[in-house]
Amino acid sequence: MKPISYGRQSIAQEDIDAVVETLKSEYLTQGPQIKEFEEKFAKYVDTKYAVAVANGTVALHLCAMALDVQPGDKWLTTPITFAASANCIKYCGGEIEFVDIDPETYCIDIDKIEQKLISAPAGTYKGIIPVDFAGYPVDIEKIYAVAKKYDLKIIEDACHAPGGYFIDSKEINQKCGNSRFADLAIFSFHPVKHIATGEGGMVTTNDKELYDKLCLYRTHGITKDENLMDENHGGWYYEMVELGYNYRLSDMQAALGISQLKRAAEGVSQRQKIADSYTKAFSEIEEIQTPVVPKNVSHAYHLYVIQVDDRKGLYEHLREAKIFSQVHYIPVHTMPYYKKQGWKKGDMPVAEAYYKKCLSLPMFPTLSNEEQQYVINKVIEFVSK
Incomplete structure (x- = not known):
């Protein structure tokens, strides 16, 4: 018996063909494959907007930026997750606090979230990062109800769960990461994940304002949108209007993602x-x-x-x-x-x-x-x- 790992990517000939075709095309990055991947992924998880980025950690960081996490802001998350779920708040100078898990689901314990909020002065916490651990859809509807009561933002870490769902209180299937009950959600395309692009990630949202911020921040904070610029010297002109990063996905990776998404x-x-x-x-x-x-x-x-x-x-x-x-x-x-x-x-x-x-x-x-x-x-x- 050959060695068996806990996880493994599945690369089909059609995936290879898709990447080769892109390698032969005019664009290797910042081309049409990005938009196509975003639109098809948004449809897959049933959300309005999707923004392709370099990896899942980047996706989390961009979410924290888009939600304007400030130094000293306190957010909650689960201790049973990859470190990036917590680190993204620290990147922005915020503070992360942990809430214990439910012994059956292994996801963050919703009752303990509320206990923590009840015992703290109003306004102590700014948001929650629940995780769909192992692919189990956390009951984001219940978390949303708690968050709404205490005026908290939500970033759903759905890296483990594209294609998973739960049935909500109205008997509607709610797909993981569809952002119906969260401000933003994130996914990873690491090789052991459901969809593999080598490295890569996605942020999903139903909020146009947040979508625009994500698009800006992933590309150095640079824009050619006349509505955002102070001046316009001509077709070549651009302005850096915010401090952003180079957090983009390449067209080669997007082509692989599009092909993988079909399966x-x-x-x-x-x-x-x-x-x-x-x-x-x-x-x-x-x-x-x-x-x-x-x-x-x-x-x-x-x-x-x-x-x-x-x-x-x-x-x-x-x-x-x-x-x-x-x-x-x-x-x-x-x-x-x-x-x-x-x-x-x-x-x-x-x-x-x-x-x-x-x-x-x-x-x-x-x-x-x-x-x-x-x-x-x-x-x-x-x-x-």
């Missing part, structure tokens, strides 16, 4: 089938805790996370069998940088308990039945000892 729904469906096979195989084994997914949720399964008591033992057992599982995530508040900010072990007991047992098994659409059965057998072999 995105099929990929989610295959991930769900793989997850069902794992869950069925482990359902009668008390030593293995599998994901809990209620009927009103369609999990996108970027990750398939189990919990076992001897996580390190299982990790090493699988590694010996050339199965490269992974841990998602080390709680962000326990990282040395955030410990210097005053956070410590014991502050997020549910997240820390989860971390001690969690392990992400191989999950990607091209995982074969034979490979998956091999993984299942090796997991059961270990826990049965």
Whole structure:
């Protein structure tokens, strides 16, 4: 059996052809593929606007800029996420505080969000960054209700969940990252994600003003829009009206993204089938805790996370069998940088308990039945000892 990683990109001949065609075209960057990718992705997640950017971290930073995060502003997020979900607020000089997770969904605990808000003076917090962890759609409708009560902004980190959705209180399917209940949402196109462009990301919104800000900030804060400029010397003229960055995606990456997007729904469906096979195989084994997914949720399964008591033992057992599982995530508040900010072990007991047992098994659409059965057998072999 060849080595099996926890995640793997799927590159088809049509993807290669799309990139080659772009390489032969007039534009390698800042060309027509960008706009096409944005429009097709916006349609896929059911939102008005999408802005393609260099990666998911950039997407988060641009969101913080667009929402005018200022030094000292306090935002909330989950400790079980990649560090960028928290770091984006720090980039703008703001402060991040963590809220513990729900023990079943592994997403931020909505009740604990409100408890934190109730106990603080009015106006203490400016916003929330919930994460659709592992592909599980956080109940952004409930978070929105809390945020509206306390006048908070929302950035939904949907990097794990394009194609996932939940059914809201009005029985409507709400796709992850559609920004119906958030100011902005972000996605990543890292190779292990649902859509791979090498590196890359996307910001989605239904707010035209925020969309315009994002477009400006991703390109150095430079514009040729006469409505934004002080002067206009001719067709060559441009002005830098804000401090922005070079956060653009290339046309080659966009071409790959457009091609990958054609198979995105099929990929989610295959991930769900793989997850069902794992869950069925482990359902009668008390030593293995599998994901809990209620009927009103369609999990996108970027990750398939189990919990076992001897996580390190299982990790090493699988590694010996050339199965490269992974841990998602080390709680962000326990990282040395955030410990210097005053956070410590014991502050997020549910997240820390989860971390001690969690392990992400191989999950990607091209995982074969034979490979998956091999993984299942090796997991059961270990826990049965």
